[in-house]
Amino acid sequence: MSRQIKILLVDHQTLLRESLGSMLGAERDLAVVGCAVGGAEAVDLAVTVQPDVVIVDADRPEGVMETFMQLRVAVRDSRFLVLSSHDQPALLQELLALGISGYLTKSVTVLELVTAIRTVAARDGRVVLSVARASIERISRPDDESSLSRREKEILTRIADGLSNGQIARRLSISEGTVKRHVHSIFVKLGAVSRIDAVNKYSALQAGWVAAYESVS
Known part of the structure; x- marks a missing residue:
C-alpha cells in the first residue's frame, strides 16, 4: 500500500x-x-x-x-x-x-x-x-486582454520552474530587459501581484479552475 x-x-x-x-x-x-x-x-x-x-x-x-x-x-x-x-x-x-x-x-x-x-x-x-x-x-479575467502570447507562456513556464529573469533570458536567448517587459505584461493580463501568484492563476485557468472534477455551479 x-x-x-x-x-x-x-x-x-x-x-x-x-x-x-x-x-x-x-x-x-x-x-x-x-x-x-x-x-x-x-x-x-x-x-x-x-x-x-x-x-x-x-x-x-x-x-x-x-x-x-x-x-x-x-x-x-x-x-x-x-x-x-x-x-x-x-x-x-x-x-x-x-x-x-x-x-x-x-x-x-x-x-x-x-x-x-x-x-x-x-x-x-x-x-x-x-x-x-x-x-x-x-x-x-479583469479585461479582454488576459490571453497570454506564446512568448509570455514560455516565460511563465520557466518562472514556474523557479528561474530568475537572468536565467530565463539566457535560456531563451533574449535580453533580461525583454524578459522583464514580458513578466510585467503577464502580471497585468492575469491580475497577478507576484510570480507565484501568476503561476497559480495561469495553472488554475489551464485546469478550468477545477482540476479534479467539473462541478463548478
Whole structure:
C-alpha cells in the first residue's frame, strides 16, 4: 500500500471537525493526523505532525487569513485547502496570491473533497476550486486582454520552474530587459501581484479552475 496522505483539520466547530475527520478517515489512502480549533494550537500541531494537506475553515470568527499565514510559515511543504460557506472573490484572490492549492465551498460532496485532497497532494501544480463561475471570472479575467502570447507562456513556464529573469533570458536567448517587459505584461493580463501568484492563476485557468472534477455551479 502506498503512503497515506496526512491531513490536518482546522475548524472551530467540534461537530464539523469530528464528522469530517470520520468521513475522511474512512478512505484507505487518507489519514487524519490531527484536528485543531485554530491559532497557536493549529501551528503547534502542524509542526508536530507535518501534514501533507491542511484543511482550513474560512468561516472562523477571527477570519482565515491570520491562521493561514501562521500555518504557511510553520509548514512550508504542506498544501492548503480552504473550506467556506460562501463564494468570497476578494478572499479567494488574496489566498491564491499567498499560494493556497484549493478553495472549496461547503456545498461540495465528500467525494469531491476527497478528490481535491488527492489532487493537491499530488503536487503537480494544479489549483482546485469549486466556486461560482461568476466569482472565478471576476478575479481571473479583469479585461479582454488576459490571453497570454506564446512568448509570455514560455516565460511563465520557466518562472514556474523557479528561474530568475537572468536565467530565463539566457535560456531563451533574449535580453533580461525583454524578459522583464514580458513578466510585467503577464502580471497585468492575469491580475497577478507576484510570480507565484501568476503561476497559480495561469495553472488554475489551464485546469478550468477545477482540476479534479467539473462541478463548478
